[in-house]
Amino acid sequence: xxxxxxxxxxxxxxxxxxxxxxxxxxxxxxxxxxxxxxxxxxxxxxxxxxxxxxxxxxxxxxxxxxxxxxxxxxxxxxxxxxxxxxxxxxxxxxxxxxxxxxxxxxxxxxxxxxxxxxxxxxxxxxxxxxxxxxxxxxxxxxxxxxxxxxxxxxxxxxxxxxxxxxxxxxxxxxxxxxxxxxxxxxxxxxxxxxxxxxxxxxxxxxxxxxxxxxxxxxxxxxxxxxxxxxxxxxxxxxxxxxxxxxxxxxxxxxxxxxxxxxxxxxxxxxxxxxxxxxxxxxxxxxxxxxxxxxxxxxxxxxxxxxxxxxxxxxxxxxxxxxxxxxxxxxxxxxxxxxxxxxxxxxxxxxxxxxxxxxxxxxxxxxxxxxxxxxxxxxxxxxxxxxxxxxxxxxxxxxxxxxxxxxxxxxxxxxxxxxxxxxxxxxxxxxxxxxxxxxxxxxxxxxxxxxxxxxxxxxxxxxxxxxxxxxxxxxxxxxxxxxxxxxxxxxxxxxxxxxxxxxxxxxxxxxxxxxxxxxxxxxxxxxxxxxxxxxxxxxxxxxxxxxxxxxxxxxxxxx
Numbered sequence: 001x002x003x004x005x006x007x008x009x010x011x012x013x014x015x016x017x018x019x020x021x022x023x024x025x026x027x028x029x030x031x032x033x034x035x036x037x038x039x040x041x042x043x044x045x046x047x048x049x050x051x052x053x054x055x056x057x058x059x060x061x062x063x064x065x066x067x068x069x070x071x072x073x074x075x076x077x078x079x080x081x082x083x084x085x086x087x088x089x090x091x092x093x094x095x096x097x098x099x100x101x102x103x104x105x106x107x108x109x110x111x112x113x114x115x116x117x118x119x120x121x122x123x124x125x126x127x128x129x130x131x132x133x134x135x136x137x138x139x140x141x142x143x144x145x146x147x148x149x150x151x152x153x154x155x156x157x158x159x160x161x162x163x164x165x166x167x168x169x170x171x172x173x174x175x176x177x178x179x180x181x182x183x184x185x186x187x188x189x190x191x192x193x194x195x196x197x198x199x200x201x202x203x204x205x206x207x208x209x210x211x212x213x214x215x216x217x218x219x220x221x222x223x224x225x226x227x228x229x230x231x232x233x234x235x236x237x238x239x240x241x242x243x244x245x246x247x248x249x250x251x252x253x254x255x256x257x258x259x260x261x262x263x264x265x266x267x268x269x270x271x272x273x274x275x276x277x278x279x280x281x282x283x284x285x286x287x288x289x290x291x292x293x294x295x296x297x298x299x300x301x302x303x304x305x306x307x308x309x310x311x312x313x314x315x316x317x318x319x320x321x322x323x324x325x326x327x328x329x330x331x332x333x334x335x336x337x338x339x340x341x342x343x344x345x346x347x348x349x350x351x352x353x354x355x356x357x358x359x360x361x362x363x364x365x366x367x368x369x370x371x372x373x374x375x376x377x378x379x380x381x382x383x384x385x386x387x388x389x390x391x392x393x394x395x396x397x398x399x400x401x402x403x404x405x406x407x408x409x410x411x412x413x414x415x416x417x418x419x420x421x422x423x424x425x426x427x428x429x430x431x432x433x434x435x436x437x438x439x440x441x442x443x444x445x446x447x448x449x450x451x452x453x454x455x456x457x458x459x460x461x462x463x464x465x466x467x468x469x470x471x472x473x474x475x476x477x478x479x480x481x482x483x484x485x486x487x488x489x490x491x492x493x494x495x496x497x498x499x500x501x502x503x504x505x506x507x508x509x510x511x512x513x514x515x516x517x518x519x520x521x522x523x524x525x526x527x528x529x530x531x532x533x534x535x536x537x538x539x540x541x542x543x544x545x546x547x548x549x550x551x552x553x554x555x556x557x558x
Contacts (some may be wrong), residue, residue, distance in 0.1 A: 010125060010160060013046025014039060014186060016249070022125055022158045025151045027182040029167050029175070033061040036164060037070055039186070040129055043162060047127035048087060052160075055116035059092040059131040065294035069275045075266065076351050086123065092134045108149050115159050125158035133166050140174070147181035162186070166275050199294040264337075264357040270350035272296045272311055284337075284359055286330035299416045314343050314353055324360075336364040412472075429464040431457040431505075435493055438471045442484060442491070449484065454495035457503065463557055466531050467505070474507050474551060475522035483512030483548050503557045504540075509548030519542035528553075 009019040015038070040056065047054045058064040068089050072078045089229035115126040135143060147163065154161060165178055179185050212222045258265060264281035268274055275291050282292055285300060292300070301307040303326055310323055319342040327335045341355040432452060436443070439450040459467060471493075475484070483489030489512040495505040509515075518525075525542065528551075532538040538555030 005504070008158075009129075010052065011046035011050045013043040015042065020160060022082045022160060023154050023156060025147075025154045025161045025182055026163070026184040027147075027178050027184055028162050028164045028186040028344060029170075029178075030164060030401050035130070036062050040067070040075050040162075040430070041087045043129065044071060044127065047160070048075060048077060048081055050127075051124045053085075053114075053121070053123040053125070054081070054087045054127045054424070055114065055129075056087075056089040057092050057128070058089060059133045062131065063290070064089045064091045064094070065412070066290060068450050068534060069273065072269050073275045073352065076346050076349055079269070079271065086122070092131070107146055108153050111150070111159065111161070112153065112157065115157055119158065125160065127160045129164060131164040133164075133169060137171075144177050144181050147178070151181065151183060201463070224306065253404040264359065266297075266355050266357065267352040268297050268311070268355065269352050271316070272298060276534045281357060283356070284329075284335065285327060291330070300328050302328050310339065314341060317343065317345075322358075325488045327357075335359055335361045337361075341478070381524055427462045428458045429468075431459055431464075431467065431495060431503075434464060434468050434473055437476050438468070439491070439493075449490055451490070451492045452494075453492075457495065457557070460558060463555070466536055467553075469531060470505075470553060471507075471529050472550075473527055477522075477524050478509055478512070478549070481513070482510035482515070486512055489548075498554070501556065502554050505553040507549070507551040507553075509550070512548045514545050514546055515548055516546075 008022050010022055012018055012020040014020075028039055030039065040062070044054050044056055056064075056067060058067045060558065062070075068078070068082075068139070071087075071089070078087065082089075111126075111128065114128075132143070150161065163178075170178065214388075223318045259278050260280075261278060262280055264278065264284050265272055266277035266281050274295055274297055277289070277292055282289060285292070287300075297311070298304050299308050306323075306325055310320060310325070313320060321340045322338045325337055325339055327337050329335055336359075337362055338358045339355055340358075341353050343353050344351040432454065435452050439452070442449040475491075478484040478489070478491055483491055490510045492508045492510070493506065495503060498504050521529075529540055532540045532553055532555060536555045538553065540554075541552045543550040543552075
């Protein structure tokens with residue numbers, strides 16, 4: 001690295017590098033977002049702590065909003081620094097738009113003007129980073145000229161410049177060109193940092209066009225000069241490096257634990273902005289990290305007043321346990337949750353909340369379902385009792401024993417219908433099952449005295465109870481006086497849909513004793529007419545044919 005003699009040092013901020021000289025122009029290679037975060041967050045924290053004016057020009061895979069949120073987690077004074085103008089974090093398109101679409105060599109004097117402004121405002125220097133992932137192939141030659149010019153112009157300036165390059169976007173030749181344009185290179189192979197001199201070492205110079213050279217080089221930290229007036233600096237940080245790697249391993253394991261925990265967790269800053277959330281939290285609500293982190297927490301609460309009250313209580317240093325909230329998911333649904341939270345304080349400074357979110361949606365829904373079922377059970381019990389009461393009131397018999405038998409049969413028909421309701425979780429009963437249940441004594445052991453035909457029709461409970469009573473009355477009448485009173489007698493029951501959607505049920509008896517129209521309407525006939533024409537607003541017709549009774553019932557069903 002070319003350094004003027006007596007170049008002052010400032011905080012390095014990169015893992016294992018405690019100090020770095022002003023005037024440093026370094027390139028930084030990364031593979032993914034995690035490596036980018038591992039370098040740039042501590043780099044800018046060090047700059048803020050060293051009273052430097054910091055400018056972070058962000059680009060994918062770490063846009064400005066996410067970079068700001070991550071820096072807030074690492075450093076308590078981020079918001080103060082932004083308000084004071086000590087820190088600016090901008091997306092690359094926003095930055096170049098503000099600077100008049102500066103390109104190539106025109107950018108160099110602009111950085112120097114930024115340094116002069118920073119020094120004039122009382123800062124000790126300027127710290128900058130630009131992520132170059134936005135570069136297009138046509139931009140490459142001009143940009144390398146810019147990088148080489150910047151190296152020359154930074155000599156003796158109170159600027160530390162770190163330029164980030166994605167190894168996924170650079171070929172071997174471009175890696176070499178980048179290293180040629182920067183006196184110092186930082187590479188992050190997995191978790192170990194390497195700082196390699198771009199000149200002054202023939203072996204490194206010979207291999208530097210290959211990415212393998214970056215990976216295999218084992219020097220921990222080397223700054224090497226290329227001019228007679230330069231300054232050679234060597235730092236042996238092997239022991240601190242091992243301690244740092246152990247610390248980072250523990251930190252990485254803990255972060256992996258919370259990131260992949262089954263319990264949803266998040267942090268919120270004093271302004272209500274979400275600083276971090278783990279995978280369980282994002283999965284619960286259906287948002288991607290960039291759709292959640294960096295946004296105000298109230299955006300994701302259905303009850304805005306409730307979350308504002310929670311934030312106020314946390315600001316008042318309360319520890320909250322099991323506060324029930326309703327959260328808005330990406331798909332528009334609402335989930336019920338319990339939040340337990342407190343605040344990490346630095347003296348009197350609110351750093352961030354520590355929130356655990358427990359999804360209780362299923363429990364809330366189950367409680368609501370229990371309430372509904374309780375009300376439904378009460379309603380149905382009243383209906384059953386009303387039906388039984390009607391059956392009793394309509395029953396007539398010459399003897400007490402006859403009365404008991406009639407009531408017992410009708411109540412049994414209702415009970416059989418209720419068994420079918422239970423099997424269907426009270427959604428209703430199949431018409432075929434109702435009919436087959438009542439006629440089962442005449443369909444045993446291969447007997448075909450009763451023929452049942454019709455498509456599957458699910459009747460809601462009230463209609464099913466009515467049909468059950470009707471079929472019971474017709475079966476009882478046929479067993480006493482009609483087709484089922486003789487061994488050769490037959491019953492045919494069928495149903496279909498009329499053109500207007502009404503259900504038509506037909507009961508036909510054959511091969512029974514001769515039939516004559518009764519001189520008076522018995523209980524069965526009156527019961528069927530009453531319950532079909534009354535609550536169900538249907539119709540019923542009886543045809544007393546000589547060969548057997550025919551009955552047709554019509555009613556509207558859902």
